[in-house]
Amino acid sequence: MTSARLDPVVEFQSVSKSFDGKRAVDDVSFSIQPGEFFSLLGPSGCGKTTTLRLLAGFEPADPGTGEIRINGRRVNEERPWERGVGMVFQNYALFPHLSVERNVAFGLEQRRVPRAEIPDRVHRALDLVRLDPREFGRRAPSQLSGGQRQRVALARALVLEPRLLLLDEPLGALDLKLRKEMQLELKSLNRALGITFVYVTHDQEEALTMSDRIAVMDRGRIAQLGTPADVYENPRTAFVASFIGESNFFSGRSEALGDRRWRITSAHGVFEVVAEPGVRVAAGAEVGIAVRPEWMDVYPLDQTPPEENAVPGTVQEIIYLGETLHVLVALDAGGTAKVAVRNEGQLIKPIPWTRGARAAVAWLPEDCQVLEPSE
């Protein structure tokens, strides 16, 4: 059984999908482990939904391009109903002519589950998503709120006990508070049931909150694949660095210092940076770096920052956000840097500068990302 556990539930091997000659999914490969919460994250048009639809079987992969496997079985030629996969849609897709119970029972009826078992399984599925079967069972979908509808949609998919559940922006239509609540609930269902989740979203915070691993997609390709900490803390490309969280970007000519350390000569000055293992940097080439706002500090100009890398500028704006302050600094060499400062109580310990003050933004060589060029 140990070896079976290691077999991936989903495998994409060089899969492509074109619409009218344009590649929506371009030579994508990845594999998903059993029980994993796997997110496909990216802006609209990046290919994440097409990837999910390839997996569901709604779109055929381009002939001859690659292989899609579910539980080790090649499914390229299988129709959606043959794949044994559950799916939750963005707009719920509940059958409006059927009651909540009948919606949940639909899949059981299609799969020829004995009549006598159906009511019990429907009730258990509704319990699982925390909808009272007695209160909601006989209602029409139109009599439910958005959150309740999504719970029914979830119960309808879970009642068939699939090993793999596809979710296409399922929380997109809900308001923020409900969305946060459902995020935690989805995550705990994923843990409790051991079902593998493949989750499509354009919301980076949502992906970071729930996922075991995230595939960040850009123009039909996977720009980066890793844990939430990986993609947030070690973004490989400028696209990933700007799509997930915020970043300040600098670029300059590289010079090798050895041991993954590089000197970057930019318009803003000379920086020292440390590249992550595996990041390809060409000596003498133009290289981009990204610095997260919270990894930067800001100092009055007359003070020497303890960090090696410092760029002078003028404080443009101080934005009060409660738990953090954002300080926008207009850099002397052009552009603006955003620095996030922990709020330690403005009334007791105010930051010692104001709008228009001269200041420097500074960071440690380890606290920035050396980026690979995006194609």
Add this chain to the structure above:
Amino acid sequence: MSLFLHAPLVTLIVFSFNDSRFSASWTGFTLEWYRRMLERNDILEGLGRSLLVGAIATVVATTFGTLLALALARHRFRGRRVVESLLYLPLVTPEIIIGISLLSLFVFLGVPLGLGTITVAHVAFCVAFVTVVVGARLRGMGRQLEEAAMMLGADEWAAFWKVTVPQLMPGIVSGALLAFTLSFDDYVITSFVSGSGSSTLPLVVYGMVRRSIEPSINAISTVIVVATSGLLLLADRAGRSAGLRS
């Protein structure tokens, strides 16, 4: 406005109960004309033919119209646009022209005129109406419900019957009722393609009027008006219902 639109109908209905052969003034209430109407074989036979033609034309036109609407909405085939614009042609062509053209077609093909040609003619002009009504509903539907059904183990056929058809039902019913009404009421086209002994109710009524105006015509007309408005009302309600029947 309503007075202008409905005064003639009200007059007609009122005088169908008037106790006088000459329908100029009110003399008293009677059901005599309804009784006489029921005694006249030509009227009953005409009614029978109208119902028969209407039923067949409705079933055939609804089936074809629905299939056509599905084909237009769901498939990209060569000439789809042409079919779509040709579809509106019968809706805007004067009936008399449709009547003449169908007549020349039947004569050209050597088809003997009768109930068969009437039914074919009715199907021809009803299909377009059904397609338009069903198509309007289909356009608002999208494919997501079918996809949801497929992810629950339904193949295309099961998804179509268990999800698409129930969703489409109000449109289909409304199209069918409209088709029946159009068929039942049609005079102009029918008059071109009918043969001897195949007069439908509107043709019988027109024949009676040309010979003599007697109040039983008011009675028949009242029956037709009431039946037609009933059907139209049903069609409207079917068209509006959200699709949930508990």
